[in-house]
Amino acid sequence: xxxxxxxxxxxxxxxxxxxxxxxxxEVVAEMERxxxxxxxxxxxxxxxxxxxxxxxxxxxPFPVMxxxxxxxxxxxxxxxxxxxxxxxxHLIVASVPEALANGTVRESADGMRxxxxxxxxxxxxxxxxxxxxxxxxxxxxxxxRAKERVFSFRDEFxxxxxxxxxxxxxxxxxxxxxxxxxxxxxxxSNWTELDVWHYIARERIPLPSxxxxxxxxxxxxxxxxxxxxxxxxxxxxxxxxxxxxxxxxVGDASCTAAVRSDADTVEKVIxxxxxxxxxxxxxxxxxxxxxxxxxxDRKREGYF
Amino acid sequence: MSVDTAAPAAESxxxxxxxxxxxxxxxxxSVDDGKSTLIGRLLYDTKSLFTDQLAAVEAVSAARGDExxxxxxxxxxxxxxxxxxxxxxxxxxxxxxxxxxxxxxDTPGHIQYTRNMVTGASxxxxxxxxVDARKGLVEQxxxxxxxxxxxxxxxxxxxxxxxxxxxxxxxxxERIADEFTSFAAKLDVPDLTVVPISALRxxxxxxxxxxxxxxxxPSLLHHLxxxxxxxxxxxxxxxxxxxxxxxxxxxxxxDYRGYAGQVASxxxxxxxxVMVLPSGFTSRISSVETADGPVDEAFPPMxxxxxxxxxxxxxxxxxxxxxxxAPAVSQDIxxxxxxxxxxxxxxxxxxxxxxxxxxxxxxxVRALHYRLDINTLxxxxxxxxxxxxxxxxxxxxxxxxxxxxxxxxxxxxxxFVIIDEATNRTVGAGMIVExx
Numbered sequence: 181x182x183x184x185x186x187x188x189x190x191x192x193x194x195x196x197x198x199x200x201x202x203x204x205x206e207v208v209a210e211m212e213r214x215x216x217x218x219x220x221x222x223x224x225x226x227x228x229x230x231x232x233x234x235x236x237x238x239x240x241p242f243p244v245m246x247x248x249x250x251x252x253x254x255x256x257x258x259x260x261x262x263x264x265x266x267x268x269x270h271l272i273v274a275s276v277p278e279a280l281a282n283g284t285v286r287e288s289a290d291g292m293r294x295x296x297x298x299x300x301x302x303x304x305x306x307x308x309x310x311x312x313x314x315x316x317x318x319x320x321x322x323x324x325r326a327k328e329r330v331f332s333f334r335d336e337f338x339x340x341x342x343x344x345x346x347x348x349x350x351x352x353x354x355x356x357x358x359x360x361x362x363x364x365x366x367x368x369s370n371w372t373e374l375d376v377w378h379y380i381a382r383e384r385i386p387l388p389s390x391x392x393x394x395x396x397x398x399x400x401x402x403x404x405x406x407x408x409x410x411x412x413x414x415x416x417x418x419x420x421x422x423x424x425x426x427x428x429x430v431g432d433a434s435c436t437a438a439v440r441s442d443a444d445t446v447e448k449v450i451x452x453x454x455x456x457x458x459x460x461x462x463x464x465x466x467x468x469x470x471x472x473x474x475x476x477d478r479k480r481e482g483y484f
Numbered sequence: 485m486s487v488d489t490a491a492p493a494a495e496s497x498x499x500x501x502x503x504x505x506x507x508x509x510x511x512x513x514s515v516d517d518g519k520s521t522l523i524g525r526l527l528y529d530t531k532s533l534f535t536d537q538l539a540a541v542e543a544v545s546a547a548r549g550d551e552x553x554x555x556x557x558x559x560x561x562x563x564x565x566x567x568x569x570x571x572x573x574x575x576x577x578x579x580x581x582x583x584x585x586x587x588x589x590d591t592p593g594h595i596q597y598t599r600n601m602v603t604g605a606s607x608x609x610x611x612x613x614x615v616d617a618r619k620g621l622v623e624q625x626x627x628x629x630x631x632x633x634x635x636x637x638x639x640x641x642x643x644x645x646x647x648x649x650x651x652x653x654x655x656x657x658e659r660i661a662d663e664f665t666s667f668a669a670k671l672d673v674p675d676l677t678v679v680p681i682s683a684l685r686x687x688x689x690x691x692x693x694x695x696x697x698x699x700x701x702p703s704l705l706h707h708l709x710x711x712x713x714x715x716x717x718x719x720x721x722x723x724x725x726x727x728x729x730x731x732x733x734x735x736x737x738x739d740y741r742g743y744a745g746q747v748a749s750x751x752x753x754x755x756x757x758v759m760v761l762p763s764g765f766t767s768r769i770s771s772v773e774t775a776d777g778p779v780d781e782a783f784p785p786m787x788x789x790x791x792x793x794x795x796x797x798x799x800x801x802x803x804x805x806x807x808x809x810a811p812a813v814s815q816d817i818x819x820x821x822x823x824x825x826x827x828x829x830x831x832x833x834x835x836x837x838x839x840x841x842x843x844x845x846x847x848x849v850r851a852l853h854y855r856l857d858i859n860t861l862x863x864x865x866x867x868x869x870x871x872x873x874x875x876x877x878x879x880x881x882x883x884x885x886x887x888x889x890x891x892x893x894x895x896x897x898x899x900f901v902i903i904d905e906a907t908n909r910t911v912g913a914g915m916i917v918e919x920x
Contacts, residue, residue, distance in 0.1 A: 187714050188751070188783045191503030192585040201787040202727070202746045209728040209800050209842070233775035234787070237740060238732035319576045326575045333908075345573065346910040347599055347824050349606040351746070352839050352901045356908035370587055372578045462536035 193379055200227075200367040201234040202351060203330055204314070207365050208234075208241055210355050211312040214365075215272070215305075218244040220256040220263075221430040222387055223316030223368055226376055228263070229385055230367060231314075243270035245313075247301045249293040250277035251411040251433040259388040274304035292435050298482045302338040305362060312355065312363045320372040321461055324476035330369045336360040338482030373428075373460050374453050381446045393426045393444040404437035404464065428453075428460045437464045504582070507713060510589045510608040510637065512601050512628045517614040518645045522683035523577060523590060526705065529690045532579035574604045583709045593624055598858070598873035599824040601631055602913055606899065608632075609713045610639040617650045617680070620660050623859050626667060630858055633671040634820060634875070634915065636895055638716040640668065641677045643704065647696065648682040654698040677711075679704050717784045721889065722750030722758070723811065723897050724804040725841035730789055742773060742789035743798055748841065748896035752790060752804075753781045759807040760798055761887045766807055767794040784896075801843035803887040803897075811889045811897055812919035817847075817880040819891075820856075821870065825904065825911035829869040830878070836911070840886050840900035847902070851879040870912075877917070891915035 190198070207214050216231060218224045231240045246260060264271045276297055279285045284303065285296045305313065319326045329345050331353040346354050355363050368376070380387065398405040399418040406412050408420055411434040425438035426449070443449040456463075511519055527533040577588040589604035591597065605611055611632040615625050625642075632640055642664050650656045661678040668676050679688055680699055687693035688703045702710070727745035752758075756769045772782045773789045782788040790804060798804075805811060823830050830849060838847045855867035855876040870876045891898030902912030 188717070188719055189503065189505055189714050190786065192506040192580075194503075195506045195785055198746060198785045198787040205728045205744055205787070206842075234744070235730060236775035237734075237737045238730050239734065320578045323575075326577065327573050342573070347603045347901075347913065348910070349603050349901055349913050350896065350899045351607075352899070354839065354901065354903055354908070354910045356837075356903060358908065370576070370578075372580075372585075374580070375585070457531075457535045459534045459536055462534065 193375065193382060196371055196375060197230065197233070197379070199351075199370065200230045203353070203365065203367040204231055204234040206353055207312050207314070207355065207363075211363065213308070213310050214242040214312040214314065215308070215310045216240075216242060216244045216314040217316070218246055218260065218264075218271075219316075219430065220246070220260040220388060221316065222376060222380065222391060223318065225263070225385060225387060226371075226379055227314060227316045227367060228267070229383060232267070240267065240269060242314075243272055245272040245274060245304060245308075245310075247274045247297050247304070248276060249297050249432045249434075250275070250280075251293060253388070253390055253427075253430065253433050255388045255390050256430055259386075272304065272308065274300050276300050279303070293432050294435060294483075295478065295481075297432075298338070298478070302482050305338065310362065311357065312365055314365050314367060316368055317366050318368050318371050318373070318376075319366075321459070322475045324479060328366065328369075328479075330366055331355055332364040332366065333357065334362045334364055334482065338362070340364075340479045340482070342476060342480070374450070377446065377450045377453055381450060388430065390427045390430065390438075392449065393424055393441045395422055396425050396438065397421070398423050398425060398438060405440065406437050407433070409433060427464065429464045431465065435465065439463050504580070504584060505713075506585050506587065507610065507708065507711070508587045508589065508608050509610040509612055509708070510591060510601070510604040510632075511612045511614070512591050512593050512604070512631075517593070517616055518683045519590075519593070519614050522612075522614065522643065522645065522681070522689075523588060525683050525686060525689055526588075527577065527579050529686070529705070530579045530581055574600050581705070581709055586708065593628070595624075595627065595858075596873060598627075598631065598875075599822060599913075601628065602635060602822045602824075605632055605635040605637050606895075606913065608635075608637045609716060610641060610708070610711060611637040612641045612643060614643045614645050615660060615664075617644050617646045617656055617660065621663055621667070625664070627858050629664070629668055629671060629673070630861065633668075633673050634822075636892055636915075638713070639675045639677070639711055640673050641679060641704070641707065643683075644678065644680045645683055647680045647687060648685050652680075652687075652693075652695045654696070657696075657699070675711075677701070677707055679707065718749035718894055719751055719783060720749070721809055721811075721894060722752060722756075722804070722806045723748040723889070723894065724750075724752060724790060725843070725887075725897070726798055726800055726802045726804065727842045728800060729798065741795070742791050743804065744787070744789045745842065746787045747782050747784045749784055749894055750806075750809075751781050751783045752788075754778075757807055758792070758804050759810060760796060761803045761805060761810060762813050762885050763797070763802070765794075765796045767792040767796060769793075801841075803841065805887075811887045811894075813885045813887055814920035815882045815885050816850075816920060817882060817886060817888060817914075817916055818918040819878055819880065819900070819914040819916045820875060821878050821902070821915075822875045822913045823870040823872060823911065824913065825909065826872045827907075828904070828911075829871045830876075830902075830912060831869045835905070837903040837905050838880070838882060838886075838900050838914075839903060840888065841897055843884075843886065845882040845884045845886065846905075847880040847882045849878055850881050853877040853879070878914075880914075886919065888916050888919035890917065890919075 426441040443452045591601040591604035657680040681688045730742040854863040889897040898916045900914045
């Protein structure tokens with residue numbers, strides 16, 4: 181047999197898709213109880229599309245879980261419920277407001293719920309005995325994430341130990357763990373923000389409307405634009421004004437900022453993302469501004 | 485409320501109609517070689533470095549009293565790395581040009597991080613080795629070249645850096661290039677390119693430098709964008725490790741049975757005669773499917789679902805190949821092993837778990853033939869164990885047969901990892917030399 185004459189090339193998006201599908205199948209084949217973390221954000225939406233592709237024509241063989249901080253954008257919740265219904269998925273909601281009500285966690289002084297969602301997530305993992313959790317995190321997002329494995333081992337407290345990570349060679353992923361321990365799995369590790377948008381365009385994946393330019397009442401704080409809503413109140417001296425904005429990331433509504441934008445179609449968003457000189461977390465996340473190692477510290481505690 | 489995307493924006497396509505592809509490369513070296521400066525420069529010059537990242541690095545550099553903006557802080561993301569000023573682990577970085585998307589596995593260079601470099605090189609299409617033009621080849625450069633050849637990285641680029649500090653002298657470059665080329669010849673390096681650069685000043689990084697008119701080769705980025713990687717893949721030996729069996733439990737899709745996996749090598753087409761290992765049963769491919777519909781052929785790195793004409797018992801860990809071109813089916817494996825565990829050494833008689841393609845087995849170390857000194861390539865036949873970062877030739881006996889190829893012929897079906905069953909940690913990486 182001789183080598184075929186044609187070049188047999190695949191595009192970078194096809195290569196990324198093939199790798200992500202391989203990772204998802206590997207988890208379902210080797211782990212007992214996987215779950216996919218679904219926030220209604222673009223990365224988890226892409227991950228869900230990849231899960232559809234990985235197991236077609238069978239249904240997605242695991243439930244999805246939303247860690248609900250109670251500070252939601254209504255457009256995103258609506259999208260979540262619509263998607264879950266369309267795909268016939270089983271949705272588990274791990275609720276921060278419920279945990280606050282029954283005293284499992286307490287509100288932090290600054291009112292941000294990013295940190296207190298971690299114990300709520302870990303409790304849900306324990307309750308449902310999940311041993312593997314798909315997350316949509318990408319290595320290009322943040323420097324601590326740039327060092328994390330695709331299969332990221334977590335001890336019985338859900339903690340990440342960055343100095344004690346398993347070597348990950350070729351496409352051989354090690355998901356072995358003892359009871360109570362778990363693996364966080366990041367199928368989009370090698371995707372960039374721009375790859376995600378190119379894929380959304382190619383696959384014609386619908387998104388919550390807040391990802392596209394719209395008019396919104398905002399205030400400016402620390403150089404970022406925050407929407408005024410029931411979870412986010414202006415401080416004295418902060419002036420409300422209307423601006424044309426869109427969200428680059430979707431997280432807790434009390435600490436996720438919008439960016440000025442006229443990009444109201446996926447093509448315009450791709451142009452905008454390709455031209456931007458600021459990272460998506462740098463532009464939109466109040467919670468990453470705490471310290472140089474804010475993300476690493478949260479991950480050590482069990483955050484995604 | 486959700487918004488449907490309008491007309492699909494074309495995935496970026498090059499003028500000649502070729503899609504933008506993906507190149508993974510590994511870099512090895514320490515701050516002294518200018519590796520971080522080089523990566524910073526590649527990111528900066530391709531507009532992949534963001535102003536907030538740069539501002540954060542500048543602020544930390546200033547606060548620490550660094551005399552210049554320390555670009556190493558861009559990749560040294562962990563608290564411990566920043567505190568100690570060293571690179572501990574592999575960091576992945578991304579940039580793209582209109583021709584290619586690049587994934588950099590940035591690995592530390594010192595000998596105590598050999599395992600990290602081996603990890604980064606395992607998936608690399610190309611490896612970039614830096615030397616300081618003033619110092620020439622050092623022990624570390626030879627070691628990195630050896631590890632790249634051991635891991636069968638198809639393309640090697642030697643960057644002779646800091647050319648500005650030797651007055652851009654051609655003879656300095658030629659001397660280092662010649663010395664490295666003759667060393668690489670002994671290592672069986674398939675493709676070697678040597679580029680004189682100054683990462684700090686940007687010479688020969690994006691475009692050809694006017695400071696070195698005597699250099700007629702491409703700039704580094706030009707080479708990275710154009711190096712031909714499509715034929716690095718093995719398109720001859722059909723190897724399809726079965727990853728997962730898809731059997732929908734549904735009322736609409738009945739009697740469906742498909743074998744899902746990623747093509748390791750070769751080209752699979754409907755109608756092809758195939759053999760399934762380890763059973764040896766033969767059948768014919770009835771279709772090759774993806775979620776987007778059937779395809780005429782599948783090749784690496786595609787993830788597909790293969791369906792066969794006959795109902796035979798196939799499960800995860802089996803391998804679909806061709807009746808006249810099959811891997812070895814063997815419980816006796818000769819391999820080069822890089823040991824990665826700091827707590828316990830590999831010893832003859834040691835029992836471990838092994839993961840090879842989609843197959844898992846247990847293994848016992850029957851023999852350690854020698855330990856290799858990775859600086860001198862001297863073989864120590866008297867070695868009784870392999871400690872962290874040591875590399876040696878071992879013989880394993882596995883509980884079930886592996887469906888194995890030589891690593892030099894097939895990186896996917898020739899590589900395996902060794903796992904400690906007590907701690908579940910990955911403790912070794914193996915490259916098959918011979919099976920059976």
